[in-house]
Amino acid sequence: MHPTQLEISRRDLLISSAATVAAIGIAGGAAAQASRNEMAYTTKLTFTVNEEGRELDVDNRTTLLDALREHLHLTGTKKGCDHGQCGACTVIIDGRRINSCLTLAIMHEGDAITTIEGLGKPDDLHPMQAAFVKHDGFQCGYCTPGQICSSVAMLAEIQANIPSHVTDNLNAEVAITPVEIRERMSGNICRCGAYSNIVDAIIEVAGTKA
Amino acid sequence: MRPFTYERASSIEAAAKVAASNSQAKFIAGGTNLLDLMKLEIETPAHLIDVNDLGLDKIEATSEGGLRIGALVRNTDLAADETVRRDYGLLSRALVAGASGQLRNKATTAGNLLQRTRCPYFYDTNQPCNKRQPGSGCSAIGGFSRQHAVIGTSDACIATHPSDMAVALRTLDATIESVKGDGSRRSIPIADLHRLPGDTPEIETVLEPGEFITAVLLPRPLGGKHIYRKVRDRASYAFALVSVGAVIQPDGTGRVAVGGIAHKPWRVEAADTELPNGARATSRVLLADARSTGQNRFKIDLVERTLGAVIAAAKG
Ligand SMILES: Cc1cc2nc3c(=O)[nH]c(=O)nc-3n(C[C@H](O)[C@H](O)[C@H](O)COP(=O)(O)OP(=O)(O)OC[C@H]3O[C@@H](n4cnc5c(N)ncnc54)[C@H](O)[C@@H]3O)c2cc1C
Ligand code: SF4
Numbered sequence: 001m002h003p004t005q006l007e008i009s010r011r012d013l014l015i016s017s018a019a020t021v022a023a024i025g026i027a028g029g030a031a032a033q034a035s036r037n038e039m040a041y042t043t044k045l046t047f048t049v050n051e052e053g054r055e056l057d058v059d060n061r062t063t064l065l066d067a068l069r070e071h072l073h074l075t076g077t078k079k080g081c082d083h084g085q086c087g088a089c090t091v092i093i094d095g096r097r098i099n100s101c102l103t104l105a106i107m108h109e110g111d112a113i114t115t116i117e118g119l120g121k122p123d124d125l126h127p128m129q130a131a132f133v134k135h136d137g138f139q140c141g142y143c144t145p146g147q148i149c150s151s152v153a154m155l156a157e158i159q160a161n162i163p164s165h166v167t168d169n170l171n172a173e174v175a176i177t178p179v180e181i182r183e184r185m186s187g188n189i190c191r192c193g194a195y196s197n198i199v200d201a202i203i204e205v206a207g208t209k210a
Numbered sequence: 211m212r213p214f215t216y217e218r219a220s221s222i223e224a225a226a227k228v229a230a231s232n233s234q235a236k237f238i239a240g241g242t243n244l245l246d247l248m249k250l251e252i253e254t255p256a257h258l259i260d261v262n263d264l265g266l267d268k269i270e271a272t273s274e275g276g277l278r279i280g281a282l283v284r285n286t287d288l289a290a291d292e293t294v295r296r297d298y299g300l301l302s303r304a305l306v307a308g309a310s311g312q313l314r315n316k317a318t319t320a321g322n323l324l325q326r327t328r329c330p331y332f333y334d335t336n337q338p339c340n341k342r343q344p345g346s347g348c349s350a351i352g353g354f355s356r357q358h359a360v361i362g363t364s365d366a367c368i369a370t371h372p373s374d375m376a377v378a379l380r381t382l383d384a385t386i387e388s389v390k391g392d393g394s395r396r397s398i399p400i401a402d403l404h405r406l407p408g409d410t411p412e413i414e415t416v417l418e419p420g421e422f423i424t425a426v427l428l429p430r431p432l433g434g435k436h437i438y439r440k441v442r443d444r445a446s447y448a449f450a451l452v453s454v455g456a457v458i459q460p461d462g463t464g465r466v467a468v469g470g471i472a473h474k475p476w477r478v479e480a481a482d483t484e485l486p487n488g489a490r491a492t493s494r495v496l497l498a499d500a501r502s503t504g505q506n507r508f509k510i511d512l513v514e515r516t517l518g519a520v521i522a523a524a525k526g
Binding site: 040041043059060061063082083084087090096097098099102103104106107150153154157160161162163164165167170171182183184185186187188 | 211213214215216238240241242245246249258260262286289290295296299302303306307309310311312313315316446447
């Protein structure tokens, strides 16, 4: 193994910043510490969240989900399993739904992110939000932001003719059917079991769109 | 998660070079498998090389009449590609049978091939596991092994490879293109990419340290009926217990690979020739050396039955 510039261990950095402290005193030490962090374990990033430019300086380990919740205080996006299994953390990036728990914030430099807060406001609901309320598409509500973000992007996927596991003919236009919707929403788990009302809500929105 | 440094690779060669010279470095593509494992400290890279900006997200025709799929093409885009749907339907079918819409939007072609096993003991850091910690023992042998492999296993590991896409690529005889740390390129037939566990279950592929996958090549289309049949504990969003990927011609000849039963997508070319003789004859050759733990014996029957359903569907 050849040591490279990238392999500087945390220990080496601590040793070198300690040496700097000894040589140039406390102020210099603080500066060295800041640059250590910047160079190694934290990263500055800018992206757009709900059409607003945001700038962050985060620990490289920060998931997009934690950046949204803990740094930007957009707590609408929920942390369920934190392992991509439940869908509560679903957000929309450049039009596509993803699990924000399984991606690093620093991998989204320059991206446009939409969270549940960006889809609509209490006095100006997105049609999907309104339909979930109308059809009682939830009980406890914890999975709901993820369900709604997922369903909005999911309908766009059908419109873009992306096939699913239940699509009969791969070479025909994909139809919006309850079976298609159920299959495509399987990445969003609802422990209250509000599934049938969720499907009703989505069908209503799909119907008014078509 | 352990701390790590991060860079966005600016070229394929630079990415491979850094990775080959730093045993602590890992590529990150969609991140859906790597980050999952990093959270549990099963993977502990000290440096991440983000390979998302290398322009490897294209699907192009090859001069041989096949397709060249960039390593970073997302699973959603590959499944939705018009040519893939028309000429390699098996691949579309396998992709959309895996994971969820959200995950497929992130997951990449190379990342999918290199995803690690879903053996629950591999994930449980309190239990011995030779794959996670070489030499510590295999908890699945003598433990809960219902979902484990029935063929190609060893006394060190009985894990399965979880990818659906890889089963389709094995059926289609895809080739993996890669770049090594010294800049040299090579092509690896999919049959040779994944290893059986043997005494070193922690080594899962023939890729060298730092070797970077740039593309997956598909040969000319085969025609015939393309069928992917996945059997799992729930109808969606679950890994396969058994899956069968097949291309079957009108005369009943064809080829078949099976997922969920081995450390790699399982294909035995001699079994292909038995397809016209039916599911029993084919699975007898496919599973000639099968060895179950008892708990997973059902998979041996399930392969035959799933294959039977696939052969029937091809006639229908
Ligand atoms: C809840 C859940 C359910 C799932 N269900 C299924 C399922 O039913 N079927 C299925 O098949 N899969 C399933 N998956 C797995 C999913 O398909 C994989 O996580 C995904 O395909 C990995 O791709 P990625 O790009 O995110 O890989 P990453 O996580 O980015 O990388 C995976 C590995 O590949 C390496 N790598 C990535 N790109 C390259 C490259 N170009 N060259 C060399 N090395 C590279 C990385 O270093 C890493 O070791 C599921 C995942 C989750 C979380
Ligand atoms: S089967 Fe393999 S992955 Fe699972 S516990 Fe045994 S050694 Fe580990």
